[in-house]
Amino acid sequence: MTLLKDKVAIVTGAAAGIGRGIADLFADEGAAVYVLDVDEAGAEQAVAAINDRGGVAHAFRTDISKPATITPAIDDALARYGHIDILVNNAGIYPRRSFDEMTEQEWDETQNVNVKGVFHMTKLVLPHMRRSGSGKIVNISSVTFHLGYPNLTHYVASKGAVLGFTRALAREIGPQGVHVNAVTPGAIETEGEKVHANPDDIAKIVTEQCIQRRIVPLDVARVCLFLASELSDGMTGQTLNVDGGLVMY
Numbered sequence: 001m002t003l004l005k006d007k008v009a010i011v012t013g014a015a016a017g018i019g020r021g022i023a024d025l026f027a028d029e030g031a032a033v034y035v036l037d038v039d040e041a042g043a044e045q046a047v048a049a050i051n052d053r054g055g056v057a058h059a060f061r062t063d064i065s066k067p068a069t070i071t072p073a074i075d076d077a078l079a080r081y082g083h084i085d086i087l088v089n090n091a092g093i094y095p096r097r098s099f100d101e102m103t104e105q106e107w108d109e110t111q112n113v114n115v116k117g118v119f120h121m122t123k124l125v126l127p128h129m130r131r132s133g134s135g136k137i138v139n140i141s142s143v144t145f146h147l148g149y150p151n152l153t154h155y156v157a158s159k160g161a162v163l164g165f166t167r168a169l170a171r172e173i174g175p176q177g178v179h180v181n182a183v184t185p186g187a188i189e190t191e192g193e194k195v196h197a198n199p200d201d202i203a204k205i206v207t208e209q210c211i212q213r214r215i216v217p218l219d220v221a222r223v224c225l226f227l228a229s230e231l232s233d234g235m236t237g238q239t240l241n242v243d244g245g246l247v248m249y
Contacts (some may be wrong), residue, residue: 009112013091015042021217170237186243
């Protein structure tokens with residue numbers, strides 16, 4: 001059984017990391033997947049890998065803070081398939097900076113991508129879900145919202161906004177058949193970790209998890225699959241934490 005057979009899914013930030021894991025699993029489960037990323041070469045590589053193993057995927061270079069770069073992908077999906085069933089708002093940035101050193105430009109850039117990007121994507125996709133009377137929107141937030149985290153004030157604030165957005169929109173569009181839920185990943189093992197994370201910090205986090213191993217993109221992707229499929233038809237406005245049991249709430 002393929003849970004997403006005949007579904008059309010858009011996944012942002014899907015060239016690598018969590019987004020790539022989601023795109024791969026959704027394609028394996030039968031969806032036609034639109035891989036959106038500012039990294040055009042990475043998006044094309046992700047799509048080639050999916051297509052090579054018999055899946056269906058399409059790559060588009062997008063900057064989710066700029067709506068004009070998003071519309072070609074949406075237009076293509078509607079022209080090819082006539083519907084969009086799933087949106088995963090995964091793309092985000094997490095530059096580390098102490099609050100004292102943080103500039104207004106750095107604050108604004110983080111909000112523009114992590115919050116306004118979710119707004120733009122949802123604003124452009126939602127009318128087509130409304131028209132069909134169904135849809136699944138999955139917003140990727142972060143466990144850092146539950147914890148607070150130093151040197152990431154702009155990032156944590158943006159991820160808290162994503163949860164607020166999820167809850168309010170779920171109330172508003174639930175009667176129209178569209179579900180909106182969120183996932184808060186923990187310390188996920190990704191390619192970007194080598195650049196952004198301190199290995200000692202990561203090791204400490206793992207010791208504090210109930211599950212004593214690194215959590216990987218597939219762990220998050222499986223939860224997103226649940227939220228994107230009929231298995232979660234009875235829930236909306238919820239946040240699912242995927243962090244190996246680091247935080248409980």
